Amino acid sequence: MRYAMAMDTRKCVGCSDCVVACQTENNVPLGFCRDWIVEAVGGTYPETVEMHFKSERCNHCDNTPCVRTCPTGASHVIEGGIVKVTHNECIGCGACIESCPYDARYVHPDGYIDKCTFCDHRVANGMNTACVDVCPTDCLIFGDLDDPKSPVSLALKENDWYVLAPEAGTKPQLYFLK
């Protein structure tokens, strides 16, 4: 089992529905978010300028610097490669935040470090993550990479894709279709 997410940058309209769905589903405190929308602009005006949206979150990496640098083992990997934080083992030192190239973690107002959980409480019951279910353009795709017929495996087979900062060596599992 290897959970992963694909995100179709051609379909996303940047509505932030995934952000709000996550905040609601996971009781994310006001002013914080576990996923976010990025507007990326590139090229030279007017010939090659292009713009697209990306919905970003924890990459649930295969090679996890956050778990490696955690001094207490609060950051850990559960079945399916989901990276989670045990709140009452976390001392809030911030080593995992410093080690994340994607800045996907934050300090919860209660003191512990919080992050995207790939909605493991929903996934365990056979459901999709909250952000995927709510997306109005179907640009988010979730599934098991070990299952060749899962939606995410098919999406990665049929499309060109890239990941963020592959040079960081973290083997991220959030794929962007282009």
Added chain:
Amino acid sequence: MNEQLIVSGKNIPHIVPHLHLWGTEIALYLFFGGLAAGIIFFANFFYLKGKENEMPMTIKVATLVPPIIIIIGLVLLIVDLHHWMYFWQLFLHFRIESPMSWGAWTLSVIMVPAILWPLSYLDDIIEYLQERNPKCKITGILIWANNLINKLPIVPAIVKWFADNRKIAAYLTIPIAIILGVYTGILLSAFNARPLWNSAILGPLFLTSGVSTAAAAIMWMSNDHKERKLYSKIDLFLIAIEIFFIIHMFMGMLAGGVAQVEAAELFLGGPYTVVFWVGIVAIGLVLPAILEIMELSGFHIPVWIPAFLILLSGMLFRFVMVWGGQASSFNIL
């Protein structure tokens, strides 16, 4: 042109616009850790060299400093923890891959010799202070502490046992002191996501810098001419190594990937250029080196000037590295 903008209101404190989670506490903690490691190293090293009576400041009096600053450092570390009520979790786990875990355990282990060493010399320290510096206000506190300790159960026996086995203790303490000194750098270099830090040379560089601040501190406290002269020479040597490491750190980064070149540029034209090259390298390393060369060649330079500059630059260096490192990151366009 490439740029990206977060449009969904991700405005999380300490994370956006760029990471700034670790600040003053961590920088001071690293400074105190390096300073304590250096003082402990010198005391144990010169004790093993048999200089017990020749260098009373190094081996006896100065060792009062490490336990105090290690405790201040630990308090700063715990204050910096956002979930600090759970700090004891650090001591329920040892994670070999996490430098933070190594640091927590190293500091705890080194506390034992750091406290027992000055306690076992307390009589000598009091005598030294009464003889050399009768106005010193600390003497009274030390006499009071000495009387108190002698009244406690078990403690005097432990202190005596430590004093009897001092040689073995010194052999065991030296590697722990070196681990502590190196750890202050390794703590930062373990973060691949911050290209400025992600260099193996940071461990030796922080160790050298920490030992150099310790030499400056002992030089400042000592009033023995021979001892001061020795530390002037040691400091000159350490400053030379430090500059050598700094040059190699930048050579390594400039020969690295884009992220590392960009990290180096923070210090080569970027916002940290002046504070680093003028504040740390010129005023904090080169100037005290010149002053010490002048002192060794016969000019009279007040000892506190080079010592103060070295201590200040050591602290500034840690601030700049902690802040600058968090400003460097991978480009995630």
